[in-house]
Amino acid sequence: MSEIMVQADNLMKIYKTKDIEVVALQGLDLTVEQGELMAIIGNSGSGKSTFLNMIGGLDKPSAGKLFVDGKNLFTMTEKQLVDYKRKTVGFVWQNNGRNLFPYLTAVENVMVPMQIGSEKKCKERALELLDMVGLAHKKSNKLSQLSGGEQQRVAIAIAVANSPKLLLADEPTGSVDSKTSEYILDVFRHMNREWGQTIILVTHDVLLSKKVQRVAAIRDGKISSERILKETYVDVLDGAAAGWDEDTQDEFAVIDRAGRVQIPREFLDTMNLDGNKVRMSIRDGRITLEK
Numbered sequence: 001m002s003e004i005m006v007q008a009d010n011l012m013k014i015y016k017t018k019d020i021e022v023v024a025l026q027g028l029d030l031t032v033e034q035g036e037l038m039a040i041i042g043n044s045g046s047g048k049s050t051f052l053n054m055i056g057g058l059d060k061p062s063a064g065k066l067f068v069d070g071k072n073l074f075t076m077t078e079k080q081l082v083d084y085k086r087k088t089v090g091f092v093w094q095n096n097g098r099n100l101f102p103y104l105t106a107v108e109n110v111m112v113p114m115q116i117g118s119e120k121k122c123k124e125r126a127l128e129l130l131d132m133v134g135l136a137h138k139k140s141n142k143l144s145q146l147s148g149g150e151q152q153r154v155a156i157a158i159a160v161a162n163s164p165k166l167l168l169a170d171e172p173t174g175s176v177d178s179k180t181s182e183y184i185l186d187v188f189r190h191m192n193r194e195w196g197q198t199i200i201l202v203t204h205d206v207l208l209s210k211k212v213q214r215v216a217a218i219r220d221g222k223i224s225s226e227r228i229l230k231e232t233y234v235d236v237l238d239g240a241a242a243g244w245d246e247d248t249q250d251e252f253a254v255i256d257r258a259g260r261v262q263i264p265r266e267f268l269d270t271m272n273l274d275g276n277k278v279r280m281s282i283r284d285g286r287i288t289l290e291k
Contacts, residue, residue: 004067005166005198006032006055013050013221024050025061026221027256030273034202036163037200039191039209042218049170051218056084056168056202069165074129086113087123089219090159093150094171099155100143106130107139110157127155133187149180160197167191173208185211210248224262227251248286263289 013025021041025047031036042048052058055068056208057076066073069088076084100109103128110126112121112286130136133153143151159167169188173181185208201212209215215227226254253261269291279290 003034004031005034005069006030006200007034007065007067008051008055009065011051011054012062013047013059014062024221026270027064028218028222030163030216030223031253032198034198035192035196036195036214037199037201037212038214038216039203039212040216040218041203041209045244046218047221052168052170052200052202055166056089056091057081078256080192084227087162088165090162090164090167090171091248092156092159092167092169094174100151101160102143104134105140105142106146108153109143109154110161113158113161125161128156128163130154132190133157134183147180149176149183152176152180152184153187156184160191165198169199169201169203171203171205173199173205178207181205181208215249219262220257222262223254225251225264265276 008028008030011025011028011266013023015022028047028051030051030183039135040048041053044246046290048155054066055062058071061074068084071084071086071088073079073081091099101112104112105129107123107126110129111122114125127136129138130139133156134198135153135157138146138172140152145156152175156169156172159169167188169208172188173184188201189211193198201208203209205254217225217227219225229249253263255261271289273291281288281290
């Protein structure tokens with residue numbers, strides 16, 4: 001039985017200002033198993049980045065339960081939270097400037113967060129990671145001598161410098177071209193396959209989301225549906241020589257703890273509803289919706 005890396009139960013997040021209250025998450029439930037490579041998708045404002053920030057210890061839920069690697073993020077002290085962010089999670093951002101120092105070389109940047117002892121060991125580890133992301137030959141280059149895609153690959157090496165149990169990536173391919181995007185996804189797949197690295201991606205990249213094991217869609221602050229990679233494409237994910245088509249995943253609606261299901265917007269548009277009510281019935285073991 002697989003171990004649980006992330007367990008979110010009925011997670012709530014409410015942002016309050018003097019005159020307004022915004023509900024970013026409203027009862028989100030999600031389980032991520034150790035060793036998964038999964039993506040979270042959703043429209044802007046759906047709550048996906050808010051959820052990622054909570055998993056990363058950068059924001060606190062308003063209510064619910066959130067455990068990562070068996071650690072209760074609700075009860076952590078500030079000192080425990082700092083230790084958690086150093087050792088349990090690694091981050092890759094769309095804006096890689098959050099991870100990189102422009103006056104340092106690529107290898108020096110990767111060495112910055114390391115806690116493994118001597119400078120010699122740190123440098124050896126940094127060179128291994130740069131080789132893993134295909135940049136060993138540019139170890140002495142400063143940021144101005146690297147392309148945007150190369151900088152993002154350095155940022156990935158930095159994110160795993162301390163061997164975190166969970167890697168979080170927020171729009172990691174959002175500012176690179178399609179070729180670089182595919183290369184970055186290959187790096188994530190390599191870490192997942194060879195190291196057993198648990199990886200959660202937040203993305204708008206439709207093609208990227210079709211090439212991971214599982215996709216959770218957030219709508220209105222909760223998980224509305226999940227897509228699971230079809231078994232016929234598992235070998236493709238692991239690098240076998242086969243092609244992708246438009247239908248790589250099976251999609252499932254998610255029933256929340258109150259028994260509610262969010263109906264996909266395209267389904268509702270097809271029904272041409274006049275209001276917000278439908279007739280529901282069970283026929284031959286199937287649930288049917290009618291106007």
